[in-house]
Amino acid sequence: MSTPMSTTRNLALPLIAAAQAQKHVTHNEALGLLDALVQIACLDKDRSEPPSAPAEGDRYLVPADPGGAWTGLGGQIACFQGGVWIGLAPRPGWLAWLVDEGEAYLFTGSGWTPLAATLRTLRDLAGLGVNTVPDAENRLAVKADGALFSWDETRAEAGDVRLALNKRAAGRDAALSFQAGFSARALLGLLGDDDLALKVSADGAAFVTALTVAAASGRVRLPAGLDGTPVGAADPAAGRFSALALVPEAADPAGGALGQVAVNGTDGALKWFDGARWARIANLAKFTARTNYDNYVPAGTWTRIAFNEAVSNDQGAFRAAQNRFVAPEAGLYRLGAALTYRRNGTGQPSLFEARFHRGGTPAGHGRAAAAGPLADGVTGLRLDAVLPLAAGETVEVFARLTGADGYAAAAESAFHGAQLP
Known part of the structure; x- marks a missing residue:
């Protein structure tokens, strides 16, 4: 038959015995010990003797070999109760708050250790998990909606992260690996060499290099075709093209910042914002046209030359049916024309002239003339002008003969122009 315990196992609180007289004494003693041990807050741990005027309930962590009323209480918790000091032996795992230090202490079984120092011993860990479990590959694992790394304001030289x-x-x-469903979709970093690279993937298995930055020169490089074929030899029908693409918009973006680049799908043009407007930098309007018959020019009358066939016509800016160039957008255009004189019968004009008309009136730029005698099939005129044109503005070629009529010969006559970047 086992002997009944007289105290509790952990805090050594006195137990009331069966049929005990004056049970209140034992009960009150146990309450007093609970009051001393629960939520322990000690005033100091460095005194070798008790204070001269303690208050009821004061507690101290007693060092080894104390003197005075603490003699024999070394290593214990001294509590002033009922006018006397009683010693309470700590057990491993107990925590105590030191009021004078503002620091929590942990009793290890051999002494009191600052809890902060205990936390600092958390090093060389095999793994650490925050709201999850680490594994052999991911020794640090964090499961959270965010993670913050900030500069250390406690250090005078701090400020960088x-x-x-x-x-x-x-x-x-x-x-850095960016994942969806724990499957990588993008990799950013030093991948297999010391150049900075960005790679993307649709399935986490096959990766395409979007760009690289050379460590030695800092140059940004675009990759070859998606299957390794050089971009110059790419076959769009087979899906091989540069990994860099600007998505076309139906119109120029509203506003912009200097240096921005965009694609206008309606205009079929790559454009950049020059600080005031979106200007073409590729697929500029340009054309060359001819006439397939000799154009009759009466004497003394400015007559439009019917250039009615487009030899080439980027952006469709030349309108063969109207024998004119139409500016697709506002900008600066260089225009040129060549006309060759052809005689009509025995007539001998004294002057052969040509000029550009802009918007139906003389342009004031680009005029040429040849004075008689004019040689049939030999005398020619060349016009050249750079004109600022508004969107939709037209340019045509007019000719005039003085003294007699004649023709602008189909042979050796041409009209051409190009938009300047």
């Missing part, structure tokens, strides 16, 4: 990813050798990876 750097996250270092250090790889063993140039041929290894030091990268």
Whole structure:
């Protein structure tokens, strides 16, 4: 038959015995011990003797070999109760708050250790998980909606924050992996060499290099075709093209910042914002046209030359049916024309002239003349002008003969122009 316990196992609180007289004494003693041990807050731990005027309930962590009324209480918790000091022996795992230090202490079984120092011993851990479990590959695992790294304001020289990813050798990876469903969709970092690279993937298995930045020169490089074919030899029908693409918009963006680049799908043009407007930098309007018959020019009358066939016509800016060029957008255009004189019968004009008309009236730029005698099939005129045109503005070629009529010969006559970037 076991002997009944007289105190509790952990706090050594006195137990009331069966048929005990004056049970209240034992009960009150137990309450007093609970009051001393629960939520322990001690005033000091460095005194070798008790204070001269303690208050009821004061508690201290007693050092080894104390003197005075604490003699024999070394290593215990001294509590002033009922006018006397009683000693309470701590057990491993107990926590006590030191009021004078503002620090929590942990009793290890051999002494009191600052809890902060205990936390600092958390090093060389095999793994650490925050709201999840680490594994052999991911020794630090965090499961959260966000993570914050901020500069250390406690250090005078602080202010920078750097996250270092250090790889063993140039041929290894030091990268950030962006995943969906724990399957990588993008890799950013030093991937297999020391150049910065961005790679993307649709399935987490096959990756396409979107761009690289050379470590030696800082140059940004675009990759070859998606299947490794050089971009110059790419076959769009087979899906091989540069990984860099500007998505076309139906119209120029509203506003813009200097240097921005966009594609206008309606105009079929790559454009940049020059600070005031979106201007073409590729697929500029240009044309060359001819006439397929000799154009009759009466004497003394400015007559439009019917250039009615387009030899080439980027942007469809030349309108053969109207024998004119129509500016697709506002800008600067260089225009030129060549006319050859052809005689009508025995007539001998004294002057052969040509000029550009802009918007139906003389342009004031680009005029040429040849004075008689005019040689049939030999005398020619050349016009050249750079004209600022509004969108939709037209340019035509007119000719005039003085003294007699004649023709602008189909042979050797041409009209051409190009938009300047």
